[in-house]
Amino acid sequence: MEFNFLYALNKTHNPILDAVMIVFTYAGSYGVLWIVIAVFMLFFKKTKKCGMTVLLSLIISLIVCNVLLKNVVKRSRPCWIDTNIVLLLPVPKDYSFPSGHAFSSFAAAASISNFDKKFGKIAFLTAGIISFSRLYIFVHFPTDVLAGAVFGFLSGKAACKVIKYIEK
Secondary structure, three states: OHHHHHHHHHOOOOHHHHHHHHHHHHHHHHHHHHHHHHHHHHOOOOOHHHHHHHHHHHHHHHHHHHHHHHHHHOOOOHHHHOOOOOOOOOOOOOOOOOOHHHHHHHHHHHHHHHHOHHHHHHHHHHHHHHHHHHHHOOOOOHHHHHHHHHHHHHHHHHHHHHHHHHHO
16 A cells, blocks of 8 residues: 555656655755755854754764654555665665654754744645655655654654753
8 A cells, every 4th residue: 555655656756746846855855955055054142042942852863763662563665565666865874763864854843833933834834745755766665754743743842842851
C-alpha cells in the first residue's frame, strides 16, 4: 500500500516540482534550516528562549531519531528496495524509520509554535513540505514521515517543558 502511494507520487514528477522538492529536502537536511533559524533567534532578547527551545528539540530529535530509533528499527528505504526508481538525490545511507527530516522539522515547528502562533503556522507548513519532499524523492515510506512528524512534535513539546522547568 505504501509503495502504491509512492509510485503514484512518482508519476507527478516535473522539472519545477523536482527543483522545489530538492530545495526543501536540502533545507531539512541535518536540521540546517531550523538550526539557522534557532541561532538567529539567540541574538534577540525577545526570541532567545524560543531559539534555545528549538535547539534543545533538535538535540532530542538527533538522539531519539538518528541514534536510537533508526538503529533499533533498521527499516530499509523504499529506494533500497526498488532500485528502478531514478532518484533526484544520492541514495541515503542511513535507515528509513523514522524520517529524520520530519522528526527535526516538526520538533522545531512545535517549539516555535509554543512561543509564536503565527510564525508557528509558517514553521508547520514548512515542516510539512520538507516532510512531503522525502516521499516525493522516494527515500521514505509514508509511515516513516508520519512517525517522524508525531515523534518530532512530541519532542518539541518536551523541549518546551524542559525549558519551562529550568526557568523555575
